[in-house]
Amino acid sequence: MATPTLSKTDAMEAAAAASPFITVTFRIRRFNPEISDEAQWQDFQIEIDPKERVLDGLHKIKWDLDGTLTFRRSCAHGICGSDAMRINGKNRLACKTLIKDINPEKPITIEAIKGLTVMKDLVVDMEPFFQAYRDVMPFLVTTGNEPTRERLQSAEDRERFDDTTKCILCAACTSSCPVFWNDGQYFGPAAIVNAHRFIFDSRDEAGEQRLEILNDKDGVWRCRTTFNCTDACPRGIEVTKAIQEVKRALITRRF
Amino acid sequence: MSSDTSSAQAIGAVEGVSLYDVENPAPYIEAPRKRTGKTPRSTRGNFEMAAWLFMRLSGIVLVVLVIGHLLIQLVLDGGVTKIGFAFVAGRWASPFWQVWDLLMLWLAMLHGSNGLRTVINDYAERPGTRLWLKGLLYTATVFTILLGTLVIFTFDPNIR
Ligand code: HEM
Ligand code: SF4
Ligand code: FES
Numbered sequence: 001m002a003t004p005t006l007s008k009t010d011a012m013e014a015a016a017a018a019s020p021f022i023t024v025t026f027r028i029r030r031f032n033p034e035i036s037d038e039a040q041w042q043d044f045q046i047e048i049d050p051k052e053r054v055l056d057g058l059h060k061i062k063w064d065l066d067g068t069l070t071f072r073r074s075c076a077h078g079i080c081g082s083d084a085m086r087i088n089g090k091n092r093l094a095c096k097t098l099i100k101d102i103n104p105e106k107p108i109t110i111e112a113i114k115g116l117t118v119m120k121d122l123v124v125d126m127e128p129f130f131q132a133y134r135d136v137m138p139f140l141v142t143t144g145n146e147p148t149r150e151r152l153q154s155a156e157d158r159e160r161f162d163d164t165t166k167c168i169l170c171a172a173c174t175s176s177c178p179v180f181w182n183d184g185q186y187f188g189p190a191a192i193v194n195a196h197r198f199i200f201d202s203r204d205e206a207g208e209q210r211l212e213i214l215n216d217k218d219g220v221w222r223c224r225t226t227f228n229c230t231d232a233c234p235r236g237i238e239v240t241k242a243i244q245e246v247k248r249a250l251i252t253r254r255f
Numbered sequence: 256m257s258s259d260t261s262s263a264q265a266i267g268a269v270e271g272v273s274l275y276d277v278e279n280p281a282p283y284i285e286a287p288r289k290r291t292g293k294t295p296r297s298t299r300g301n302f303e304m305a306a307w308l309f310m311r312l313s314g315i316v317l318v319v320l321v322i323g324h325l326l327i328q329l330v331l332d333g334g335v336t337k338i339g340f341a342f343v344a345g346r347w348a349s350p351f352w353q354v355w356d357l358l359m360l361w362l363a364m365l366h367g368s369n370g371l372r373t374v375i376n377d378y379a380e381r382p383g384t385r386l387w388l389k390g391l392l393y394t395a396t397v398f399t400i401l402l403g404t405l406v407i408f409t410f411d412p413n414i415r
Binding site for chain 2 (some may be wrong): 033034035036037115116117119120125128131132137179181182183184185187198213215216217218221222224250251
């Protein structure tokens, strides 16, 4: 008699369909100066839907397993730029990285971004990064009287620097740059991207000044065209290209 | 730094009592040559731009000079076995090869030294180390360029 029975694999598939959860290992680089001067890897096993993001996994750990796990996040939607971290050896935003995309069969390694002082677990001191940002004057500079209406700009003029307006200052690029790892005096890709944003803005009048700042010994000429920054940028900004455009503007003094 | 991947408990004193606590935290491992409000001091001048341009331009010329050099020395006409005093003397009898070798000497030396200068800037963290390494580099460069130039111009095929 052929009673319809489920084969073993069918049963497993049915179970899998019912429960989308899989077991994933998060291997996190922990550092707490109040306990030890050394960082250590710590593994956490969590049950999670692989369609969730790495940030959700971190939340699960912090909320359910170990409340001392420390990391930054704010918007959780790729806008604020606070949760850049080194996931499986590559800088990404935890809130934009789906677990299924980074091979959850193997442990997922998570560390703080490199080149900045680690203060606790995944939290780094961003001050040197923002200092470089401030140093390129990331604001509109104009002369003369303010117009009574908005400053007009053609669509083409706006297009010229569109790519670099997308930056969310997450530091994924700067902290992926080997030159920055070795010498924190280098401005780094993010500062150059944000200088580019104003240098190529037809309404701005301090382009020459910013170029001069980036012409210095820790400016654009330290870039070695490694392309790590372009690979890292979660906003898809062509960072290396922006740096190259600043170099070209410096040589031709046309922008 | 430890990098063991045990899934042990949260970090803590693995052996014995920890040296550090809330009142007395461990020192941070500072990033090398951290940027501050005061550094880097601005210097002005176009030296870095000139150096960057020189690397590309000399590189282009070196492609021709070096590949030509390698072809002539190592591949054509029986390869390395032909090289000897007579071979060198024969080539340096012509001003064309003198200029070729002189140009290759100067460009390769300046290109290589400038490349090493950037490597030193990258990796030598202490100002003292940087100064010494660069001093050594520049001395070696000047010595080699001068000696090479001297030989090219004063080479005597009838020596001995
Ligand atoms: C064959 C033609 C050559 C070309 C096209 C070339 C091109 C270049 C370029 C464009 C750079 C700059 C890289 C950067 O700043 O990102 C560079 C760096 C360098 N070059 Fe050459 N080069 C050539 C031959 C040589 C020779 C013959 C030497 C040795 C005498 C040399 C030694 C170096 C060194 C030490 C660096 C620095 C490496 C670094 O920045 O990491 N190159 N080369
Ligand atoms: S350029 Fe991209 S990677 Fe760099 S800080 Fe901006 S958003 Fe982040
Ligand atoms: S939390 Fe805001 S960008 Fe990820």
